Amino acid sequence: MTTERTLDVINPATGELLTCVPDADEAEVGRAVAAARDCFQQKTWRGLDPSRRERILWSIAEGIEQDRDELAALISEENGKSPREAMAADVKPAADCFRYYAGWVRKIYGETIPVDGPYLNYTLREPVGVVGAIVPWNFPLQIAAWKVAPALACGCSVVLKPSELTPLSALKLADICAEAELPDGALNVVTGYGETTGEALALHEDVDKISFTGSIATARKLLHASSVSNLKRLSLELGGKSANIVFPDADFDAAMKGAFWGIFGGKGEMCSGGSRLLLHEEIYDRFVEELAVRARKVQIGSQISGRQMDRILDYIESGKEEGARLVCGGERDKEGEKAKGFFVKPTIFADVAPEMRIAREEIFGPVVCAIKFKEAEEALRIANNTTYGLAAGVWTRDLRLAHHMAAGLEAGSVWVNTYNAFDSGSPFGGYKQSGFGRDLGSYALEQYTNVKSVWISL
Numbered sequence: 329m330t331t332e333r334t335l336d337v338i339n340p341a342t343g344e345l346l347t348c349v350p351d352a353d354e355a356e357v358g359r360a361v362a363a364a365r366d367c368f369q370q371k372t373w374r375g376l377d378p379s380r381r382e383r384i385l386w387s388i389a390e391g392i393e394q395d396r397d398e399l400a401a402l403i404s405e406e407n408g409k410s411p412r413e414a415m416a417a418d419v420k421p422a423a424d425c426f427r428y429y430a431g432w433v434r435k436i437y438g439e440t441i442p443v444d445g446p447y448l449n450y451t452l453r454e455p456v457g458v459v460g461a462i463v464p465w466n467f468p469l470q471i472a473a474w475k476v477a478p479a480l481a482c483g484c485s486v487v488l489k490p491s492e493l494t495p496l497s498a499l500k501l502a503d504i505c506a507e508a509e510l511p512d513g514a515l516n517v518v519t520g521y522g523e524t525t526g527e528a529l530a531l532h533e534d535v536d537k538i539s540f541t542g543s544i545a546t547a548r549k550l551l552h553a554s555s556v557s558n559l560k561r562l563s564l565e566l567g568g569k570s571a572n573i574v575f576p577d578a579d580f581d582a583a584m585k586g587a588f589w590g591i592f593g594g595k596g597e598m599c600s601g602g603s604r605l606l607l608h609e610e611i612y613d614r615f616v617e618e619l620a621v622r623a624r625k626v627q628i629g630s631q632i633s634g635r636q637m638d639r640i641l642d643y644i645e646s647g648k649e650e651g652a653r654l655v656c657g658g659e660r661d662k663e664g665e666k667a668k669g670f671f672v673k674p675t676i677f678a679d680v681a682p683e684m685r686i687a688r689e690e691i692f693g694p695v696v697c698a699i700k701f702k703e704a705e706e707a708l709r710i711a712n713n714t715t716y717g718l719a720a721g722v723w724t725r726d727l728r729l730a731h732h733m734a735a736g737l738e739a740g741s742v743w744v745n746t747y748n749a750f751d752s753g754s755p756f757g758g759y760k761q762s763g764f765g766r767d768l769g770s771y772a773l774e775q776y777t778n779v780k781s782v783w784i785s786l
């Protein structure tokens with residue numbers, strides 16, 4: 329890269345400067361897009377034999393696994409989560425994602441359609457072209473893989489823009505791809521801020537599609553950028569305010585674990601976090617109490633930045649002001665070395681009314697709102713009374729009730745007697761303002777292919 333402007337990459341747990349990376353400007357983004365276009369036009373990637381492309385994607389998965397310790401350490405440093413969590417929630421799923429889509433390369437094809445008249449009609453599935461992948465900082469490698477692997481499997485070329493807060497794992501992924509003999513130009517990484525690098529990509533006339541994970545505010549800008557440029561297609565994975573609903577007949581311990589890790593895993597910086605805990609009145613008090621016992625003991629990582637920490641603390645203040653009962657946490661954790669980072673104590677609010685700000689807006693931190701309900705229909709009403717629709721959890725032993733809830737919840741993923749289960753083969757994405765389009769599974773292939781209908785007169 330030739331850009332002179334740079335940005336600092338900070339370890340949020342220590343405040344230490346890790347390194348500087350380029351803040352790519354319009355010209356630099358233009359060069360990356362040109363390289364991607366050239367690769368697409370010259371067919372240096374999509375023109376390879378499918379079996380060769382399959383092997384290259386498979387080699388990328390192996391490269392990720394080979395460098396797993398280095399990657400986990402890097403993600404831990406740039407994001408603040410523990411290396412163990414980075415391994416489980418970023419490195420392993422990223423490798424699996426490349427392996428899964430390696431398996432798709434030779435299975436993406438059209439169909440023959442029985443049309444009226446003397447025609448042979450068939451469809452071709454063709455790559456959409458140059459894909460801009462814009463990803464956030466919370467699962468930097470996993471979410472990058474969710475975009476890059478299926479786009480490459482479909483024969484697209486990719487320009488990946490990681491978050492300005494976590495660019496290092498994406499740069500390392502580019503090295504791994506080069507070592508796996510992915511042709512030049514098939515994957516290009518541009519680092520920089522959203523309003524510089526990201527916007528240049530979103531406005532670029534030669535980008536055919538943007539696949540985005542991040543906030544609603546940025547999604548609105550991307551929709552605008554598409555409308556004032558080349559109407560590039562978009563898929564958007566946005567935030568959530570997911571309800572995790574516990575019925576009194578549930579396996580109490582399993583529900584407890586699910587509720588706990590559903591919000592405090594990933595330091596609460598999870599789009600699918602179970603941030604609204606809907607508890608049946610019969611178990612409400614006991615559940616909140618036990619959850620607090622665990623929350624007081626757990627050690628979680630640093631939030632991603634001082635800005636994010638302040639945002640979370642601000643929400644905590646609003647919860648107190650609006651009359652929610654603070655059960656535990658509720659403040660910054662400045663014990664010992666933690667004072668150098670941006671740690672927030674796991675926080676539980678009880679007696680939360682659904683109309684409070686903390687129950688409506690995405691906090692994106694280790695803060696859970698416990699809400700009481702009596703009837704299943706009431707739980708459904710509360711759960712669906714949100715502009716979001718990313719995920720939901722249901723805990724019950726009653727099979728009928730479980731299916732009833734799964735059908736009634738307006739969310740892209742519903743977990744029954746588990747929470748935050750993911751698989752490369754299962755689609756993930758939102759209803760309502762949690763976005764549109766799906767990552768993962770066969771569904772992601774829709775994002776990266778055009779369907780061509782061919783008519784042959786017989």
Ligand code: NAD
Binds near residue numbers: 491
């Ligand atoms: P963000 O929208 O600020 O940033 C996401 C990415 O967009 C970053 O790479 C950023 O640089 C880029 N960006 C910012 N402004 C831009 C612009 N004007 N033009 C182009 N690109 C721009 O979000 P964030 O703070 O990094 O991530 C947190 C958000 O992401 C939360 O709302 C969370 O719920 C959401 N999220 C959703 C999912 C999901 O799968 N649905 C997963 C993780 C995070």
